[in-house]
Amino acid sequence: MADSKEMQLRASKLYKKRSSFEMVWRQLRRNKGALLGLALLIIIIIGALIAPIVYDYDTDVIGMNVRERMQWPSARHICGTDDLGRDIFARIVYGARYSLAVGFVAVIIALIIGTALGAAAGYIGGVFENIVMRVCDIFSSIPSVLMAIAVVSALGKSTANLMLAVGIASTAPFVRVARAAVLVVRGEEYVEAARAIGQPDWKIVIVHILPNCLSQIIVQATLRVGSAIISAAQLSFLGLGVPAPAPEWGSMLSSGRLYIRDYSYMTLFPGIAIMITVLSLNLLGDGLRDALDPKLKR
Amino acid sequence: MADNILEVKHLKKYFKTSRGMLHAVDDINFTLERGKTLGLVGESGCGKSTTGRVILRLLEPTDGEIIFEGKDISKLSKSEMRHMRKDMQIIFQDPFSSLDPKKTVSQIIAEPIIENKIIKGKLAREERVLELMDTVGLAERYINTYPHELDGGRRQRIGIARALAMEPNLIICDEPVSALDVSIQAQILNLLKDLQKKLGLTYIFITHDLSVVNHFSDDIAVMYLGQIVEKAPAEELFDNPVHPYTQALLSAIPIPELGHQRQRVQLKGEITSPIEPPAECRFAKRCLMCNEEVCKKTVPQLIEISPNHFVACPLKQKDLGFNV
Amino acid sequence: MDKNEERDILRIENLNVRFETEDGVVHAVNGIDMKLGYRKTLGLVGETGAGKTTTALAMLRLVPNPPGVVECDRLEIDGQDVRGMSASKLEQVRGKEISMIFQDPMTALNPVFTVGEQIAESIEIHEHLSKEKALEKAGDMLELVGIPRQRANEYPHQFSGGMKQRVVIAIALACNPKLLIADEPTTALDVTIQAQVLELMNELKEKYDTSMIMITHDLGIVAEVCDDVAVMYAGRIVEQGSLEEVYGKTMHPYTEGLFNSLPNIKNRQAMLKPIHGLMPDPTNLPEGCAFAPRCNYATEECKKACPALRNVGGTHMVACVRYEKDPNFMIDRRKQNG
Numbered sequence: 001m002a003d004s005k006e007m008q009l010r011a012s013k014l015y016k017k018r019s020s021f022e023m024v025w026r027q028l029r030r031n032k033g034a035l036l037g038l039a040l041l042i043i044i045i046i047g048a049l050i051a052p053i054v055y056d057y058d059t060d061v062i063g064m065n066v067r068e069r070m071q072w073p074s075a076r077h078i079c080g081t082d083d084l085g086r087d088i089f090a091r092i093v094y095g096a097r098y099s100l101a102v103g104f105v106a107v108i109i110a111l112i113i114g115t116a117l118g119a120a121a122g123y124i125g126g127v128f129e130n131i132v133m134r135v136c137d138i139f140s141s142i143p144s145v146l147m148a149i150a151v152v153s154a155l156g157k158s159t160a161n162l163m164l165a166v167g168i169a170s171t172a173p174f175v176r177v178a179r180a181a182v183l184v185v186r187g188e189e190y191v192e193a194a195r196a197i198g199q200p201d202w203k204i205v206i207v208h209i210l211p212n213c214l215s216q217i218i219v220q221a222t223l224r225v226g227s228a229i230i231s232a233a234q235l236s237f238l239g240l241g242v243p244a245p246a247p248e249w250g251s252m253l254s255s256g257r258l259y260i261r262d263y264s265y266m267t268l269f270p271g272i273a274i275m276i277t278v279l280s281l282n283l284l285g286d287g288l289r290d291a292l293d294p295k296l297k298r
Numbered sequence: 299m300a301d302n303i304l305e306v307k308h309l310k311k312y313f314k315t316s317r318g319m320l321h322a323v324d325d326i327n328f329t330l331e332r333g334k335t336l337g338l339v340g341e342s343g344c345g346k347s348t349t350g351r352v353i354l355r356l357l358e359p360t361d362g363e364i365i366f367e368g369k370d371i372s373k374l375s376k377s378e379m380r381h382m383r384k385d386m387q388i389i390f391q392d393p394f395s396s397l398d399p400k401k402t403v404s405q406i407i408a409e410p411i412i413e414n415k416i417i418k419g420k421l422a423r424e425e426r427v428l429e430l431m432d433t434v435g436l437a438e439r440y441i442n443t444y445p446h447e448l449d450g451g452r453r454q455r456i457g458i459a460r461a462l463a464m465e466p467n468l469i470i471c472d473e474p475v476s477a478l479d480v481s482i483q484a485q486i487l488n489l490l491k492d493l494q495k496k497l498g499l500t501y502i503f504i505t506h507d508l509s510v511v512n513h514f515s516d517d518i519a520v521m522y523l524g525q526i527v528e529k530a531p532a533e534e535l536f537d538n539p540v541h542p543y544t545q546a547l548l549s550a551i552p553i554p555e556l557g558h559q560r561q562r563v564q565l566k567g568e569i570t571s572p573i574e575p576p577a578e579c580r581f582a583k584r585c586l587m588c589n590e591e592v593c594k595k596t597v598p599q600l601i602e603i604s605p606n607h608f609v610a611c612p613l614k615q616k617d618l619g620f621n622v
Numbered sequence: 623m624d625k626n627e628e629r630d631i632l633r634i635e636n637l638n639v640r641f642e643t644e645d646g647v648v649h650a651v652n653g654i655d656m657k658l659g660y661r662k663t664l665g666l667v668g669e670t671g672a673g674k675t676t677t678a679l680a681m682l683r684l685v686p687n688p689p690g691v692v693e694c695d696r697l698e699i700d701g702q703d704v705r706g707m708s709a710s711k712l713e714q715v716r717g718k719e720i721s722m723i724f725q726d727p728m729t730a731l732n733p734v735f736t737v738g739e740q741i742a743e744s745i746e747i748h749e750h751l752s753k754e755k756a757l758e759k760a761g762d763m764l765e766l767v768g769i770p771r772q773r774a775n776e777y778p779h780q781f782s783g784g785m786k787q788r789v790v791i792a793i794a795l796a797c798n799p800k801l802l803i804a805d806e807p808t809t810a811l812d813v814t815i816q817a818q819v820l821e822l823m824n825e826l827k828e829k830y831d832t833s834m835i836m837i838t839h840d841l842g843i844v845a846e847v848c849d850d851v852a853v854m855y856a857g858r859i860v861e862q863g864s865l866e867e868v869y870g871k872t873m874h875p876y877t878e879g880l881f882n883s884l885p886n887i888k889n890r891q892a893m894l895k896p897i898h899g900l901m902p903d904p905t906n907l908p909e910g911c912a913f914a915p916r917c918n919y920a921t922e923e924c925k926k927a928c929p930a931l932r933n934v935g936g937t938h939m940v941a942c943v944r945y946e947k948d949p950n951f952m953i954d955r956r957k958q959n960g
Binding site: 341449451480482484487506509510513550553569 | 670783815816817820846865866882883895898900
């Protein structure tokens with residue numbers, strides 16, 4: 001026993017693990033756009049996190065102040081005030097919480113369901129694969145907004161249902177990416193090697209195949225958060241999303257619609273907020289795709 | 299009575315394609331004695347790799363018997379087969395794609411041990427992994443490295459260690475050195491030979507490289523389009539090749555010596571299709587000695603023309619006085 | 623005729639190629655001199671990472687820059703200085719004066735053009751013929767490499783590996799280049815097809831008076847096809863000379879190691895004698911002789927300074943410290959061969 005303890009000590013002291021994270025980070029660092037996207041995203045996330053500390057929800061965000069309504073941007077209200085006198089900047093910063101939350105949760109839902117289905121379809125093949133892909137095709141041909149409307153109309157308006165709706169609408173791309181990645185990895189010799197040592201299929205998928213498809217799924221996820229945020233904004237714009245008076249960017253666009261000719265700032269700033277957030281995600285996602293693509297290395 | 303670890307009878311593997319049945323392996327028969335090496339030689343498309351995989355049931359045989367350690371494993375269920383896997387393993391050709399890029403060396407080697415619950419306890423397992431690494435000549439310090447950080451030779455050693463982890467009796471070596479540099483090839487071949495002596499392993503050595511197979515095998519079977527066309531002890535095959543394909547193959551090897559005048563046995567054209575092959579000698583279209591009368595009548599059978607030397611060429615069989 | 627015999631198709635002096643990457647500077651080629659005469663074939667032998675392909679690419683000025691940096695004192699193709707040539711002049715040289723065959727026929731051909739079109743492309747560019755005339759000539763080339771001319775309208779995927787390589791050869795020789803560089807042209811092919819392709823190359827180079835550089839790791843192919851041999855290790859030539867000199871009077875320990883690594887057809891039982899260790903890391907080459915760490919004959923002197931190629935008789939040149947220090951030094955293989 002003493003011998004093996006020694007062995008273990010030797011084993012752990014030996015050559016440290018150099019993770020693939022380091023390598024990806026190095027590649028990513030070289031891409032200025034990706035770094036910008038990452039920086040912006042971090043700023044937005046931090047803003048969203050500290051929002052409740054800086055602003056008090058009831059007074060600053062939804063508190064009506066009729067005397068200060070419809071003010072153009074000034075030193076006191078950097079983005080002006082809306083028709084109910086609420087500071088638009090405070091609402092935008094707070095609104096990031098909703099957009100990011102819906103975006104990330106929706107994508108996580110889509111990722112889990114989509115990857116599971118796609119991986120299963122890719123590995124099992126045959127009739128099962130056919131059925132899954134055809135259902136996927138049907139889902140893709142329905143405009144995601146329409147699908148989300150269907151879900152929300154059936155289940156009711158709430159943030160949670162919004163996440164579910166956008167999530168379901170975003171599943172199809174994940175099914176495709178997961179299936180495509182699995183098809184490629186499935187033919188690799190190390191999968192055959194795993195079979196040769198007696199590993200059951202389901203274990204092979206989880207232990208060998210999925211980790212090697214991870215990079216493509218991550219890229220897809222990062223890019224999809226952007227579209228999820230836009231979908232959420234669209235739904236809120238239509239009144240199907242997060243209920244008022246919550247400062248969700250899409251509903252801010254909606255309420256500013258009436259005043260768009262004379263008080264354009266009311267729609268401009270929430271719009272810019274959406275744009276910057278989605279842009280940062282796209283920049284990061286593109287950078288990740290390049291960094292993770294083995295063919296582009298060096 | 300020879301101790302035959304493996305007996306393959308009428309083994310067939312066909313693939314369905316849009317143009318018909320592809321006869322990848324077509325009625326292969328051989329026996330393999332324990333502790334020996336059978337070289338399975340042929341060019342691309344001859345079915346040697348497929349044969350190796352079918353024997354391990356990584357591909358399901360279309361027909362035939364695979365008698366391993368006295369048991370016919372061709373009909374075993376998936377779970378029964380999993381038990382057998384411990385005794386028969388494979389080393390792959392490509393050291394780059396046969397290792398999971400996301401796993402470290404120790405994880406790769408430990409996997410068969412974990413999967414088959416051979417050793418319980420993390421410490422004991424790590425011990426065994428280090429032991430295996432030592433056996434194949436991999437320095438301890440690589441225990442936590444990833445495959446892409448190592449060169450081809452070391453990667454192949456990982457593959458060998460993985461194959462040995464379950465202490466198999468039979469190892470199928472599928473072109474284990476073809477992807478390696480010449481000087482590394484020699485290192486790995488020496489290692490494999492060494493291991494065979496130390497551990498009493500039996501090998502099926504699949505390759506297209508005839509000089510390597512001569513060095514390494516006790517018996518050699520030459521395959522062409524899914525069939526064995528000649529089988530003999532290595533020295534006999536090289537000294538006295540009978541089948542025209544074997545002769546062509548041997549004469550095509552470039553010899554690294556001065557003043558070597560090769561008598562090349564010519565071949566016509568290119569390999570024919572393995573899809574729905576006609577019932578005649580499959581080599582007929584390329585063989586310069588082809589005699590329509592004899593060669594295109596039936597599928598040639600393997601006949602023992604001298605002790606342990608089998609040939610499937612009706613013309614040669616006739617010449618040597620065997621009734622076809 | 624006599625004048626041609628003395629003509630040098632290729633002259634390289636002090637070629638150095640390095641790649642400046644994030645992980646360090648890769649010293650791929652370190653001071654190569656090469657001369658190739660009219661109608662001669664040179665075998666460039668070495669293992670992966672020796673720098674053979676990089677040398678070939680440097681000759682055609684195809685080394686990607688960045689990260690590659692090419693420096694040499696002289697680079698002449700049939701007397702023309704290629705170093706300073708403009709891009710347009712270079713395009714005239716490539717394909718016409720000097721042509722290259724790459725290793726993998728599967729990826730060397732464009733899948734969306736017919737083989738006839740691909741052969742004709744080279745002809746159109748260099749011989750300024752019309753498309754119809756070029757296609758006709760392409761048909762001639764196909765016949766020459768043993769492919770029926772009707773198949774000119776077929777696409778690469780319709781051909782087998784061996785035939786694809788023949789098409790690649792046809793493209794390379796279409797404009798009758800003076801120098802053909804073949805980079806492991808038969809490695810991806812079966813041995814019987816390899817024999818056919820090598821025979822074809824031999825015939826064609828005789829017919830067209832082409833000089834050839836055959837890059838390979840296979841000493842058997844070199845023996846069949848080449849007049850001269852140069853053995854490369856870690857970006858340098860360690861031994862060179864005629865085939866008889868290098869094979870019959872082998873002098874460098876690395877060359878000996880290569881021969882010893884080959885299975886000996888005559889003596890089956892012998893364990894192979896591989897060269898222990900690995901090729902050095904090109905970003906971190908040792909100070910002295912690059913082969914010293916793996917050499918059975920290495921001494922302390924060998925680790926100090928990198929040996930230069932020295933003439934040891936005829937056209938035979940060796941870069942080895944032992945010979946510099948001790949004129950009577952002989953490697954085992956030499957002792958056996960006498």
